[in-house]
Amino acid sequence: MKFVGVTSCPTGIAHTYMAAEALEQAAQDAGHEMLVETQGSAGSDPIPQAVIDAADAVIFAHDLPVKDVQRFAGKPTVDVGVKRAISDGPALIAQAAAAAAHAQANPDATAAAARPAPVTVETQGAGTRLRTWLMTGVSYMIPFVAAGGILIALGFMLAGFITPGGNGAIEVVKYGITNPDAAYSLMDGFNPLNLMHWAALLFVIGAAAFAFLVPILSGFIAYAIADRPGLVPGIVGGAVSSTMGAGFLGGLVTGLLAGFVAKWVTGWKVAKGVRGVMPVVVIPLVSTLITVGLFITVLGRPIKALMDALTSGLNSLGVGGGIILGLILGAMMGFDLGGPVNKVAYTFGTTGLAAAGTALDAPQLKVMAAVMAAGMVAPLGLALATTLRPALFTEPEQENGKAAWLLGASFISEGAIPFAAADPVRIMASSVVGSAVTGALTMAFGSTLRAPHGGIWVLPLIGNFLGFLIALAVGVAIMAGLVVVLKSRDHNAVRAIA
Amino acid sequence: MSLISTAQVVLDLPPTDRHEATRTMAQTLVADGRCTDLDLFLDDVRKREEQMATGLPGGIGIPHARSAGISTPSLVFGRSASGIDWGAEDGPATLIFLIAAPDGGGQEHLAILAKLARKLMRKDFRQALTDAVTETEVVEIIEREVVNA
Numbered sequence: 001m002k003f004v005g006v007t008s009c010p011t012g013i014a015h016t017y018m019a020a021e022a023l024e025q026a027a028q029d030a031g032h033e034m035l036v037e038t039q040g041s042a043g044s045d046p047i048p049q050a051v052i053d054a055a056d057a058v059i060f061a062h063d064l065p066v067k068d069v070q071r072f073a074g075k076p077t078v079d080v081g082v083k084r085a086i087s088d089g090p091a092l093i094a095q096a097a098a099a100a101a102h103a104q105a106n107p108d109a110t111a112a113a114a115r116p117a118p119v120t121v122e123t124q125g126a127g128t129r130l131r132t133w134l135m136t137g138v139s140y141m142i143p144f145v146a147a148g149g150i151l152i153a154l155g156f157m158l159a160g161f162i163t164p165g166g167n168g169a170i171e172v173v174k175y176g177i178t179n180p181d182a183a184y185s186l187m188d189g190f191n192p193l194n195l196m197h198w199a200a201l202l203f204v205i206g207a208a209a210f211a212f213l214v215p216i217l218s219g220f221i222a223y224a225i226a227d228r229p230g231l232v233p234g235i236v237g238g239a240v241s242s243t244m245g246a247g248f249l250g251g252l253v254t255g256l257l258a259g260f261v262a263k264w265v266t267g268w269k270v271a272k273g274v275r276g277v278m279p280v281v282v283i284p285l286v287s288t289l290i291t292v293g294l295f296i297t298v299l300g301r302p303i304k305a306l307m308d309a310l311t312s313g314l315n316s317l318g319v320g321g322g323i324i325l326g327l328i329l330g331a332m333m334g335f336d337l338g339g340p341v342n343k344v345a346y347t348f349g350t351t352g353l354a355a356a357g358t359a360l361d362a363p364q365l366k367v368m369a370a371v372m373a374a375g376m377v378a379p380l381g382l383a384l385a386t387t388l389r390p391a392l393f394t395e396p397e398q399e400n401g402k403a404a405w406l407l408g409a410s411f412i413s414e415g416a417i418p419f420a421a422a423d424p425v426r427i428m429a430s431s432v433v434g435s436a437v438t439g440a441l442t443m444a445f446g447s448t449l450r451a452p453h454g455g456i457w458v459l460p461l462i463g464n465f466l467g468f469l470i471a472l473a474v475g476v477a478i479m480a481g482l483v484v485v486l487k488s489r490d491h492n493a494v495r496a497i498a
Numbered sequence: 499m500s501l502i503s504t505a506q507v508v509l510d511l512p513p514t515d516r517h518e519a520t521r522t523m524a525q526t527l528v529a530d531g532r533c534t535d536l537d538l539f540l541d542d543v544r545k546r547e548e549q550m551a552t553g554l555p556g557g558i559g560i561p562h563a564r565s566a567g568i569s570t571p572s573l574v575f576g577r578s579a580s581g582i583d584w585g586a587e588d589g590p591a592t593l594i595f596l597i598a599a600p601d602g603g604g605q606e607h608l609a610i611l612a613k614l615a616r617k618l619m620r621k622d623f624r625q626a627l628t629d630a631v632t633e634t635e636v637v638e639i640i641e642r643e644v645v646n647a
């Protein structure tokens with residue numbers, strides 16, 4: 001017969017491999033073929049799906065949850081702790097052979113009947129597991145942030161080089177891959193001799209990559225919880241969260257929800273006829289319907305109501321709200337980094353821009369300056385924090401911190417999302433305080449801005465840019481300090497327990 | 499640095515309990531800087547033993563841990579004529595393999611440890627180590643069967 005198996009153990013350096021060797025030897029001695037996937041710390045080579053499909057039975061000898069267990073669905077399975085395989089390999093092979101024979105003789109019986117009680121060990125606490133899930137999502141999202149963010153920033157730089165004085169950054173954002181106005185549609189009118197088109201090309205590709213941030217974050221959080229079945233509901237949920245303007249906080253919700261729903265559906269006991277189509281049809285269909293349906297129907301209205309309330313609150317304050325308005329707008333910009341609260345503040349700023357007309361010191365221009373300065377604080381603050389205290393951050397976060405300098409300088413708040421998604425409470429608290437200070441100071445200094453976007457690439461369009469830079473630097477320093485303090489406290493607490 | 503040198507071979511462990519035996523073996527790692535924090539490492543090994551004793555059928559004990567107290571992936575080989583209880587059902591362990599891995603070690607070294615773990619299941623490998631007379635012989639067997647295999 002042909003068998004496949006998976007072994008794993010808590011440390012991942014000894015039992016995993018000993019069990020694999022014991023099983024493969026025992027199988028060989030009994031005249032069978034066996035291939036074992038060692039899910040240990042030396043990395044594991046996944047068994048080709050064709051080999052799994054051809055196998056007569058599966059042996060799981062594991063102390064950790066089997067990764068991508070879905071691949072083995074429907075096979076007669078022997079499920080034991082890792083030590084059984086080491087001490088009693090031949091008995092497990094015999095058990096697997098019996099399970100395979102039984103399944104062949106009774107094609108309608110459920111393969112689950114051949115399983116002794118699983119010996120899965122959950123050793124991690126709820127907090128650790130939540131953090132592991134979030135970090136998985138973040139680690140898959142970071143390359144999208146870096147690629148998209150740097151492309152957008154390069155687009156601004158090139159545009160600014162072509163059209164000096166800051167107007168290039170305003171011009172370049174008018175372009176799209178398609179656009180009703182053919183002059184701004186790269187698909188229709190890309191001209192290799194027009195440098196502005198090259199800048200626009202960088203910008204639109206970056207924007208396309210950014211569209212994946214929340215779907216990838218959400219999808220891979222769900223993947224961490226439920227393995228492969230989590231991907232479809234997670235990614236679709238994240239895309240819907242983006243469309244609804246719910247930002248990365250919405251993505252965290254859809255990711256966790258999709259993971260739990262997919263895990264639950266995967267556990268359903270179904271008739272053998274249905275089991276074959278479970279992974280490809282039933283699980284994605286049902287879990288996506290439930291996850292996204294719940295998100296739209298339950299959370300759609302509260303998000304809309306929140307945005308409406310914030311907008312009318314800002315409108316009642318009016319553009320002349322001065323330092324208090326700057327403080328509020330700053331806090332909103334730093335709160336959810338592209339989510340609904342941030343979007344209301346940003347829209348308030350850009351809407352005013354249209355009303356400001358040509359006056360050079362209209363209050364609307366001060367609002368726009370405060371909004372942009374505050375939006376630059378979070379990525380810059382985190383870039384500074386990772387530079388000052390790298391030990392407080394994971395390796396992917398440190399790498400992302402380097403890109404965040406450029407992203408923050410270009411007013412791309414998304415550079416901070418990987419940090420905030422992995423550790424929402426501490427990062428958002430620090431960001432709100434730092435951004436609020438910057439917003440208030442920008443107002444106090446009376447800086448103005450005529451561009452809706454661009455960061456330091458529109459510096460020539462900023463009135464009193466010295467005040468703008470000081471306000472920004474103060475907010476960034478405060479935020480970085482808060483992040484370091486909050487994270488160190490957590491760091492020490494964890495060490496004390498461990 | 500290689501996985502094991504003659505300093506990491508203890509051919510006649512005194513009769514004692516497994517924690518003392520582990521300490522005796524771990525001390526050989528301190529002298530040449532493979533272990534930078536003995537107490538931390540022993541603590542990590544003990545935690546792993548408490549999770550589940552690492553004694554295996556056939557007179558084998560494999561105390562092991564990934565630990566911040568370790569700088570180089572290392573193996574210490576210990577032999578006890580009278581045997582030391584390592585929690586296996588079929589009796590005390592006469593061959594002890596103390597496996598020490600750094601926290602977050604490189605893939606290459608972890609692959610060698612994986613190969614070692616697989617070799618431990620081989621009767622001829624265990625017999626050769628039982629029969630070895632000198633420390634050099636033990637190191638040669640391990641180098642030949644695991645590191646250069």
